[in-house]
Amino acid sequence: MAESYTAHVTSHAGRNGFVRTSDGKFDLKLGTAKEGDEEGTNPEQLFGAAYAACFHSALKSIAKSKKIDASHSQVTAHVTLHSEGKEYHLSVEMEVTVPDLEEAQVMELAEAAHQVCPYSKATRNNIEVKLKVGTPVPK
Template sequence: MKTLYSTKATVTGGRTGNASLEDSDLKINMVAPGSGEEGNNPEQLFAMGYAACFDGALAVVKKMEKASFGSTTEASVSLLQGDGHDYNLAVKLHIIAESTDLSADEFQKLVEKANEVCPYSKATHGNIDVEVTSEVKS
């Protein structure tokens, strides 16, 4: 495979530190989930990245299938704790189609194809629980 893009993130201080990107002026104050402090946590950033990646994969499928619709992808990411230090993530993706003549079943099939194309979906497959649902708004 050829590399289309690479980036490098640097974090100092873990969940309560600072994050920056090598190729951007983006700098993020990292805060623990639920702390009430101003900043962001890894789960929020993962949710945004996954939603953007999935919606992009859906655009590729839309083009391949010559379908017509607008889409919104929502990603809910949960940080789970089992016994002791047994931490896991769970993701719920909900994809909404707008401005389309596709049925709910037809759209769901396109969503399933996008799930096979999306790099985030490939990376998480078999590693964390991911639930994918869809709806068509009229």
């Protein structure tokens, strides 16, 4: 298999440190996993951002191949960090919204995207990923 791209991201000091890409385009302070933490973003938010963007690209590609307009679609990744004693694991709810499509059509696109998205492939059988159809926000 040919390599298309390799990202180089280094963590310094773990969850309470920072992460930086080798090209310097990405340099973020990290904080603990709390909603609205003023110290910085956290790994769950970063994972959610990457997964949502990748999943959304897969969804738009599939929609285009089916001649479906998904130009105003959006994907929200709800990433949850679970703890069981000293053990931790993740789950994701992928919420997909495509204006002007029936719920069944949106779910069909989401399921197809889930089959081809590289993040979905990487997480398959490793973490629970649920697909959900979101409600379009009125324009």
